[in-house]
Amino acid sequence: MKNSRILLTGLLLGACILTGALLVSTPSVENQYISEIQEIDDLIEASFSEYGIDKSQYRTFLAEIDTSFSRKIYRIEVPPEFSKTSFHLKLHHKFIPFGLSSPARVTFPEEDMEIHVVYNQTVFRTIRLVTLKNTDSSG
Secondary structure, rough: OHHHHHHHHHHHHHHHHHHHHHHOOOOOOOOOOOOHHHHHHHHHHHHHHHOOOOOOHHHEEEEEEOEEEEEEEEEEEEEEOOOOHHHHHHHHHHHHHHOEEEEEEEEEOOEEEEEEEEEOOOEEEEEEEEOOOOOOOOO
């Protein structure tokens, strides 16, 4: 009985030391803050350019939510081989330090993706990735 208590105490002490070492060695994530809505657009457009999407490939629209707020919607037509999931994941990682989240929804069978950019529980931007239809009708 005494040996099992000593063993258990040793294991707990080892776990505490290991946990403390992990805590000290893990880099802290510095939260940055959005001071202007334009910063969200800058992050989105930087992600577009990383994926080779230039300004001629997307359109922006304003959706009026109420008299005091409107949301910008980006609509991008992408080829069927474009990895929407990969784009969404990279965008999400870019948003994390700013406290932004990016829930998404895929529409089937079209496989279009709609990504919402959320800050303080408010959707500020929407990115619609619309899959181009194959116009090859040989068959």
